[in-house]
Amino acid sequence: MYPELTPPLVAGLGAALAVAGYLAVFRPVLRRLAVRQVVRRPTEALLVVLGSLIGTALIMASLVVGDSLDRSVREVAYDSLGPIDEYVTAPSAQVSEQAARRLKFLHEDPSVDGVLIMRGDYAAAVLDKAGQQRAEPRALIWEVVFETAASFGAPDSSGLAIADPGPGQVVVTERLAQRLDASAGDRITFYAYGQPLPLTVAAVIPSKGVAGVGFGAVDNRNAFVRAGTLLPVARAAGGEPTTTTFVSNRGGVESGARLTEEVTARIRAELGPLGESGAAVETPKQEVLDSAEQTSATLGSLFLFIASFSIIAGILLIVNIFVMLSEERKGQLGILRAVGMRRRRVTGEFTVEGALYSAGAALLGVLLGIGIGRIVVVLAMNVLNGYEQGDNKLGIEFAVTPTSVVNGLAAGFLIAFLAVVLTSVRIARTNIIAAIRDLERTPRRRTRNLSLVLSGIATTVFALASIPAIAASSGAATYLLPALAAVAAVPLLRRIASPRTVYSAVAGAVLAWGLLANIVRPRMFDDQSTATYVVLGCMLSFAAVVLVTEHQTILLRPLRPLVQRSSQAGLATRLAVAYPTAKRFRTGATLGMYSIVVLVIVLLSQASAVVDSSVEGSVRNATGGWSLRADYSPSAPIPDPQRALTSGEYAGVITEATPLLTAEADATDPLGRTKDLLPVMAVGIPDAFAAGAPELTERLPSLPNDAAVWQLADAESSYVVLDDTYGTTGGPQGATVAPGDTLELTDRASGTHRSYTVAGVLADGSALYGLGSGEFRYPVLMGKAALRSLFGSQVQVSSLLLRTAPGTNPAELSSRLHADFLLNGLVVTDIQQAVRDGFASSRQFFQLMQGYLALGLLVGITGLGVIMVRAVRERRRTIAVLRALGFRASTLRWSFLAESTFIAVEGVVIGCVLGVLTTWMLYEYSPMFGSLDVSFPIAWGQIALTVGVTLIASMIATLAPARRAAKIRPAVALRIAN
């Protein structure tokens, strides 16, 4: 995944390894120092690697998710298409027959290796077996010349390489056989065009290639009969099966797709004037492969985005670890500098040491990431399939590409390596005497002057750059540039105020801007950029952490009675808060690790809670009072469906049935998010909407209410109503279509296109997704006259909205309808349940994201453990002195536990408060949550769980170092120290 990133990452990796390798080979002293530092304390080296590898693991896992989704979607090309690259259909049997005749000789084209003509249609399939009846309302029955089908796409397998079964026989795919529990020899009755067609199963074949083909759906349940079986049945009923001409490009499943453009042009040329009559070329394989790429990129980057917070936490951990290492080795570094080691050699020593840790972490991280990715793929796929209605569910295909392994390894190594090198540069600047005598470092005068100049320039540049960014509401830049201007001004401000005042003021300003910017610029999130969220999360966390670390004494006031108590508990607490308060950078970095991850977890919890609390309202909005939707096969229509579904045994049960006029179409995206045409289902606004229609979130300002919108769209042929998720492809909520936007609809049959203006936006269009065959199409509601005017004979009725009597059990009613209208291939959808299922899937998706992000908490928790282990080593002398003075071992143990808990509590509280506050600000002041009309909920349960688990895990991570501290023998530690 992300092949475009491979060259720079590999180049970066090569450069980093070259630098580390050069130092290791040509600077033996540095190598010796670095290697000995690592092997001297193998357990701690392992802890450093463990702390650093989680970032790599999460990068790798995100890439694996992308790879696997790509493979899973791509598998559709193998399952449902195989050698099929293009197919040609037409609105009428006559035109499609003519098209088939024109394309018959296309196989002579060198870019084409097969042409296959099949006639097919939807049919219900029923099997009576062992006294039980099993039925499939939406099977696809095809008549085909088996010999041609077998050689279609040769030398690659066509997927339908089977001998003609003979008259009265049928070959069924595994998917259909499973539905019916059918096997060879069973007798299935197909009901096509309302006519029974009894056939004996000759063979059950895998749903691969041509055998898995369908009209847009993925999970097709196919049956194949010899040519001349279906046509007479259709003609007897006055119908006509659709003739489809399938074309296979030269090459295999994926290589053939590369010729799509060329072959499509050739097909169009062959069709000539038939194109005007509605003969259309479809390029399903190219679409599937494009979709695979898009899905994997969207989901992969979404997971990478979530992982980025953990990666930031990981970077903080690496910096923290190396700052601690340098602190511990301060005296040693001072002496090395005193005896003549140059600064860059000190950097070199840390660089070599860091390269060793980074390499170990990257290698282990990649392996761990593949494992995590595998789990996430299974969970993500289940959630994704939960969104799909009908038969578009994807199978799980796990995949890891070499590109992803290279990218994951290189990115993980480089992040850790750069963090180490940059930290080392700072370490190497330590003053020799200050290092040896353990004194505070003071900046040199020259540095101060230089930093003032740089500060002035940077502040000006960032401030000036902020103006256009804010004016354009450009997501990340609107947040980041003013914040950078404030941070850059720190050296200047320190000329006029104390460091604490300056840091507090700047952090406060950054925090305030992070929380309030969306009031000033509410459309900042419209570009759907994940970078905006990353910048916002970092700004809020880091600013809050600076404020907290600068004002610990104020925050610790409530603890004063305990700290001042002259008891072991009081002394343990005093010690526990003393180090975090004194070591501000270290504490700040650890707090940052916790707070940024917890902030995003809480933000997701809150977003999930907001969405959850709006379920019932959304159900009401989406249904407009309609309970069920019935879709039936257009080839076996229900005569007078409105009457059939409201009379007889359904009288009083189904109180109203409203037929929907529909036509498949392509449409542009008014927001320009994609240049490709979007698949849409144009739906005629039913008359019944005048009495009760789904609720709208927005309407043209000139229209006083929803009813006026529906009236306008119904009466005026240039207005439409869209769903607010129109054109979205997943990822963070961005801009949505709005009244006044314009789009262009194209009739797929005739190629005619017209422009329409959006009159209103549906609050929830769930009821209108999956109309007809279940294929995903964005609904576009328009007046019936306008629908007919554009689509002509394409318009059909194959769906109805049903209103049921109070107290009706939807499941029971659906079951009865399925049985009674089986021959019509009727499928009933419980609209309310579909909306709830959609919400359930969203909830699961949030949970999956939270779970994924929770892995980032491991960075914090492991980091805290690593830091405490190092703290014990660093404080051996102090611990020995305390023990000498009379501190009990248990007091020391408790002080370490209390210290880690104190840090974890502060980090978690910062994250929680910011998470709730940010969601509330977004809820109140940004259009992100749309028009949700519920009071702002707080996800107390989830927050409590996050806090509880984090604190307990943090304490557990500190148990071992705390026990180790308590076991330190004072005389030994003092002797070593002295």
Added chain:
Amino acid sequence: MKRRIEMASDGQPLLVAEQVTKIYRSGEVSVLALDRLDLTVRAGELVAVMGPSGSGKTTLLNCLSGLDDIDSGRVLIQGRDLFAMSDADRTEHRARSMGFVFQSYNLIPVFTAVENVELPLLLVGTPAREARTQALEILDRVGLGGRAGHRPNEMSGGEQQRVTIARALVARPAIVWADEPTGNLDTAMAGQIMELLQQLNAEEHQTIVLVTHDPGIGRSASRLVRMSDGRLAHDEVRTAALAGAAATAESG
């Protein structure tokens, strides 16, 4: 070597070490650091322990204070056997009856001077307010009244050592152990620190056992003990104040 029966001005033995043996083991190698050592320290004595490097001076201090375990023998402080106590009791005993001054000062780096000094008081249950008052008083007495709010890395070596002495004395321990208290200081500062210790010993009868390499400091102590190969090689009372109360006996 002669065994001495020591008598402080009040005549009470404060510390009695009998046949104390300490062996350091590292893999196959064993080093006999203290070899069946006997020593009695009486209340009010200022004992200087001298000897070449590796003679066992610091080990003697660590073992007699209970910081380190011994392999055999026993150590009685105020009549209580230090190594018959549990670790917790020994820690408690140390908090109540001992103070420590180290060569490297060993102040708690994240605590201010006054916070370092009040620690021993808090450890024995002195109320916080009272502990703070006493800590400030003693800091004043060692000449650091104005540096109470400073952290160790903001002070000079001499100042840090004064804070260490203040911390060692603030809880009025029965005995103060000082390991090379002037080892990291220049001559002038070392003189001031010794003066301070002698003053405390003379005016407040504070019992002090100090390990030193400096012959000058050894000479200024009321009693000088020389060690060699883990044994007491020489033991003499040098000041008139203690001479009348001292008695000697054969040792070993």
